[in-house]
Amino acid sequence: MTQNSISTMSIARAIATKDLRIEWRSKVLVNQVLPFAGIVMVLFAFALDNDGILQRVAPGLVWLAVLFSSLIIVQRTFAIESADNALDAIKVAGVSSAGVFLGKSVALAVQLLLFECVLVMLSLVLYQVQLSWGGAVLLVTVSVLANVGIATMGALYGGLGAAAKGRETLLPLLLLPAVAPVLIAATRATESAFGVSGATLGEGWPWVALLAVFGALFGFGGTLAFGVLTEE
Amino acid sequence: MNRFRPLPSPLDTPTGTRASRGLGIVVLLGLALLTLLGLFFTDEDVVQGSTVRLMYIHVPTAWVAYLAFIVTAITSAMYMWGKQHSLTFDRIAGASAEVGVIFMGLCLVTGSLWGRITWGTYWQWDPRLTTTAFLFVTYVGYLAVRDLGGSHQQRAKRSGVVALLAVLEIPLVHFSVVLWRSLHQEASVLQPNGDVSMDGLMLFSLLFGVVVFTSLFAWMVLHRQRVLTLADAIDDGGLEAALQERRNEAN
Amino acid sequence: MDHVSFIVGGYAITFVAVGAYVLRMFRQARKFNSAIAESDKPWR
Numbered sequence: 001m002t003q004n005s006i007s008t009m010s011i012a013r014a015i016a017t018k019d020l021r022i023e024w025r026s027k028v029l030v031n032q033v034l035p036f037a038g039i040v041m042v043l044f045a046f047a048l049d050n051d052g053i054l055q056r057v058a059p060g061l062v063w064l065a066v067l068f069s070s071l072i073i074v075q076r077t078f079a080i081e082s083a084d085n086a087l088d089a090i091k092v093a094g095v096s097s098a099g100v101f102l103g104k105s106v107a108l109a110v111q112l113l114l115f116e117c118v119l120v121m122l123s124l125v126l127y128q129v130q131l132s133w134g135g136a137v138l139l140v141t142v143s144v145l146a147n148v149g150i151a152t153m154g155a156l157y158g159g160l161g162a163a164a165k166g167r168e169t170l171l172p173l174l175l176l177p178a179v180a181p182v183l184i185a186a187t188r189a190t191e192s193a194f195g196v197s198g199a200t201l202g203e204g205w206p207w208v209a210l211l212a213v214f215g216a217l218f219g220f221g222g223t224l225a226f227g228v229l230t231e232e
Numbered sequence: 233m234n235r236f237r238p239l240p241s242p243l244d245t246p247t248g249t250r251a252s253r254g255l256g257i258v259v260l261l262g263l264a265l266l267t268l269l270g271l272f273f274t275d276e277d278v279v280q281g282s283t284v285r286l287m288y289i290h291v292p293t294a295w296v297a298y299l300a301f302i303v304t305a306i307t308s309a310m311y312m313w314g315k316q317h318s319l320t321f322d323r324i325a326g327a328s329a330e331v332g333v334i335f336m337g338l339c340l341v342t343g344s345l346w347g348r349i350t351w352g353t354y355w356q357w358d359p360r361l362t363t364t365a366f367l368f369v370t371y372v373g374y375l376a377v378r379d380l381g382g383s384h385q386q387r388a389k390r391s392g393v394v395a396l397l398a399v400l401e402i403p404l405v406h407f408s409v410v411l412w413r414s415l416h417q418e419a420s421v422l423q424p425n426g427d428v429s430m431d432g433l434m435l436f437s438l439l440f441g442v443v444v445f446t447s448l449f450a451w452m453v454l455h456r457q458r459v460l461t462l463a464d465a466i467d468d469g470g471l472e473a474a475l476q477e478r479r480n481e482a483n
Numbered sequence: 484m485d486h487v488s489f490i491v492g493g494y495a496i497t498f499v500a501v502g503a504y505v506l507r508m509f510r511q512a513r514k515f516n517s518a519i520a521e522s523d524k525p526w527r
Contacts, residue, residue: 156397160377160380160390160394163390164380164381164382164390167380167381170373170376170377170380173369173372173373173376174373174376174377174394177366177369177370177373177401177405178370178397178401180366180405180408181404181405181407181408184408184409184411184412185408188411188412207411210407210408210411213404214404217400217404218397218400221397221400225393225396225397228389228390228392228393229389229390229393229394231386231389242506242509242510243509244509244513245508245509245512245513246512246513246516246524247509247512247526249526249527263498267494270494271490271491271494281485282485282486282487282490283485283486283489283490285490286489286490286493289493289494289497290493293497331504334500334501334504337500338496338497338500338501341493341496341497342493342496342497345489345490345492345493346489346493348489349485349486349489448501452501452504452505452508455505455508455509455512456508458512458524458526459508459511459512459515461523461524461525462511462512462515462516462519462523462524463511463515465515465519465520465523466515466518466519469518469519
């Protein structure tokens with residue numbers, strides 16, 4: 001049992017470092033997906049066309065941009081596997097699917113964190129929101145916990161789409177409704193961190209609890225379910 | 233019904249049995265009676281006026297939709313944890329979700345018609361409405377997962393997991409939407425249906441509607457599940473036919 | 484009765500949608516039926 005759990009963790013670490021290394025070397029994420037997220041932020045400004053409104057809804061826009069980007073990141077993280085049937089090879093090799101799931105989730109969460117840093121900084125510049133030190137602490141906590149939720153759900157449904165080849169279009173339909181609680185909680189907490197809509201810092205922390213529950217529940221559920229979902 | 237009609241009618245179905253036909257006729261009569269009760273026999277409500285008439289179908293559709301998803305969750309669990317991994321449970325889950333999506337769509341439509349008259353808008357960001365809309369989308373996704381292809385067992389396992397995940401998702405969605413709305417509560421335009429005082433015939437019509445629609449649900453799932461059995465058999469047969477062809481070629 | 488079109492429309496949409504679904508289901512059943520052996524129809 002101990003042996004088994006150790007190997008699951010080391011598989012997770014191996015998968016996560018492999019994924020991150022591929023992204024680091026290919027630069028697709030930084031050169032293509034990150035600029036996409038930036039463009040979305042600019043387009044929001046065009047669409048809303050009002051500085052006051054923009055400032056007020058900035059938290060929601062940041063998290064919407066994160067969710068849209070997450071769709072691309074999730075699809076990419078499984079595209080690099082299914083290109084040469086690597087997922088099948090991993091399965092044939094008898095690697096624990098829980099380890100694969102956790103590794104994929106960690107890699108996704110790290111990539112999402114990068115996006116959140118950039119998008120928050122963009123919103124400080126473009127949407128003129130303010131961020132105090134206390135707000136920054138809240139925002140980092142929120143981002144990390146929200147990423148657990150988005151990454152586990154993304155890994156789960158992304159894996160499902162990848163297992164059924166050529167049906168990746170299913171991902172948004174499954175993922176977006178499932179992570180709606182994350183969008184709600186993260187947006188409200190970020191409102192507190194930015195101090196917009198009259199929200200105070202203290203109001204943000206209860207939402208952190210909701211994010212933690214969500215992340216824990218689907219981290220656990222996903223670990224159990226991933227093997228069944230990606231089974232051939 | 234074909235025994236009474238020499239020509240093949242659109243109602244002629246090979247999935248029917250004596251019992252299902254009996255149930256079908258009872259359901260049809262029940263729906264007719266419900267319409268008469270709802271549109272003509274009952275009085276208008278003191279508070280809601282004539283709009284209460286929409287409730288006699290809206291409440292039953294909502295009830296059936298939620299019931300359908302409970303059935304899907306339970307039969308999915310029975311498939312996943314049953315020793316046989318019986319595809320019958322999987323097909324009941326699929327049939328129930330399909331019927332549930334239809335009724336949930338109808339529930340949203342009749343609800344927004346009611347809302348348009350009562351609130352002046354088709355939609356309110358009320359937690360119950362929002363959760364219902366999410367449930368609808370989630371199960372549309374579930375049906376899409378059932379369509380992914382692969383073997384029947386594969387379909388059953390995948391969709392079973394998605395159905396069980398949905399059971400986790402929906403309470404979280406509901407809870408977060410409730411929290412969200414509690415912060416942004418506007419002037420209360422909502423009149424919770426519980427406030428409506430109902431006289432005897434109105435209450436009877438409502439309960440009668442729930443019973444009739446539940447029977448309709450049972451009848452639809454019964455037939456749909458049998459059609460899915462036929463469809464699965466066609467798939468299997470197609471595979472066998474192809475294999476047979478191969479064997480003939482080889483010889 | 485006020486709002487007749489909304490109320491009758493609500494009933495009509497419900498019955499038409501359910502009816503259309505049922506008819507489609509029956510048509511599918513008839514299409515499949517001939518290709519399936521009786522032994523694969525446990526309800527018969």
